[in-house]
Amino acid sequence: MTDNIIEVRDLVKHFPVRVGVLFKHTVGHVRAVDGVSFDLRRGETLGVVGESGCGKSTLAQVLMRLEPPTGGSATFEGRDMFAMKGAELRKLRRDIQIVLQDPYTSLNPRMTVGDIVGEPFEIHPEVAPKGSRAKKVRDLLDVVGLNPEHINRYPHQFSGGQRQRIGIARALALRPKVIVCDEPVSALDVSIQAQVMNLLGDLQTEFGLSYVFIAHDLSVVRHLSDRVAVMYLGKIVEIGTEQEIYEHPTHPYTQALLSAVPVPDPELRGQRKVIRLEGDVPSPVDPPSGCRFRTRCWKAQDICAEEEPALITRVAAHPSACHFAEEKSVVP
Numbered sequence: 001m002t003d004n005i006i007e008v009r010d011l012v013k014h015f016p017v018r019v020g021v022l023f024k025h026t027v028g029h030v031r032a033v034d035g036v037s038f039d040l041r042r043g044e045t046l047g048v049v050g051e052s053g054c055g056k057s058t059l060a061q062v063l064m065r066l067e068p069p070t071g072g073s074a075t076f077e078g079r080d081m082f083a084m085k086g087a088e089l090r091k092l093r094r095d096i097q098i099v100l101q102d103p104y105t106s107l108n109p110r111m112t113v114g115d116i117v118g119e120p121f122e123i124h125p126e127v128a129p130k131g132s133r134a135k136k137v138r139d140l141l142d143v144v145g146l147n148p149e150h151i152n153r154y155p156h157q158f159s160g161g162q163r164q165r166i167g168i169a170r171a172l173a174l175r176p177k178v179i180v181c182d183e184p185v186s187a188l189d190v191s192i193q194a195q196v197m198n199l200l201g202d203l204q205t206e207f208g209l210s211y212v213f214i215a216h217d218l219s220v221v222r223h224l225s226d227r228v229a230v231m232y233l234g235k236i237v238e239i240g241t242e243q244e245i246y247e248h249p250t251h252p253y254t255q256a257l258l259s260a261v262p263v264p265d266p267e268l269r270g271q272r273k274v275i276r277l278e279g280d281v282p283s284p285v286d287p288p289s290g291c292r293f294r295t296r297c298w299k300a301q302d303i304c305a306e307e308e309p310a311l312i313t314r315v316a317a318h319p320s321a322c323h324f325a326e327e328k329s330v331v332p
């Protein structure tokens with residue numbers, strides 16, 4: 001028995017690029033997710049980090065079965081996720097929930113908080129009989145730190161942090177096993193971010209949840225993550241335990257991202273060498289040959305253009321997709 005709740009193998013999601021008056025001609029594909037493999041262990045948080053456009057949300061959408069994959073496979077509790085239909089798919093839709101970035105646009109402004117949080121019960125009435133729903137919604141509001149008396153208020157009557165709590169309460173309604181958090185705190189003030197992160201941590205312990213936690217920035221996921229996957233242009237370039245990734249990063253991209261993480265101590269800040277990445281992220285329609293990071297990498301050699309580096313264990317205890325992987329601490 002493995003204790004992986006989700007296993008993803010070689011997952012691919014390409015979007016056609018269409019042109020012409022009726023968008024009839026496909027001229028290429030956005031390779032949003034391009035061969036991603038990882039396991040999500042029961043009860044853990046896997047942080048997924050990378051710059052804008054690297055495919056994080058697309059990965060989330062495919063895992064939620066909101067978008068069909070172009071290739072690859074994934075299992076949920078050992079069963080093929082993408083083959084599920086009927087009752088099994090309905091169960092999957094209870095077991096995996098998502099919390100989105102923007103609490104301003106993801107909540108229907110014309111619905112009361114009670115209706116928003118209780119809506120999953122309308123779709124899955126088997127979870128809560130009608131008479132019990134109002135009580136369940138109040139309990140959920142209480143669990144996420146909102147006043148249950150505010151059940152008849154509308155989203156605009158809440159602050160950003162409170163709205164994200166509404167989104168979390170809704171995600172919890174069906175007692176899921178996995179929550180995919182797609183940048184749930186990126187739109188919030190820094191002081192509020194910490195409160196929402198703490199809430200997510202508490203809920204994980206209380207309900208035994210597993211999280212896929214997506215963020216731009218390595219500093220956001222550190223506190224909550226047991227393991228971290230670093231993505232670049234549709235691929236995972238390095239994956240390991242929180243300690244491995246932050247203390248022994250071996251991929252130049254991870255090292256560059258880490259060197260940009262704010263260091264609170266001014267003395268340590270002075271000692272740190274900030275790695276500035278040159279140029280922009282290349283287009284995912286036509287990614288560089290070989291290693292996708294090579295066009296911005298200070299270590300790149302001929303082999304990097306010729307041969308794609310596999311994501312394998314190299315110099316450290318965790319896998320890294322770099323021909324010249326080298327253990328280097330960038331944060332003192």
Ligand SMILES: Nc1ncnc2c1ncn2[C@@H]1O[C@H](COP(=O)(O)OP(=O)(O)OP(=O)(O)O)[C@@H](O)[C@H]1O
Nearest residue numbers: 015030032051052053054055056057058059216284
């Ligand atoms: N429905 C779609 N049709 C076509 N292209 C898409 C679609 N969704 C995403 N893409 C493209 O796929 C790539 C990955 O996008 P995605 O939203 O997954 O990135 P992301 O890592 O979540 O970025 P961000 O940090 O900005 O949220 C981008 O180039 C994006 O333009």
Ligand SMILES: [Mg+2]
Nearest residue numbers: 056057058182
């Ligand atoms: Mg995104």
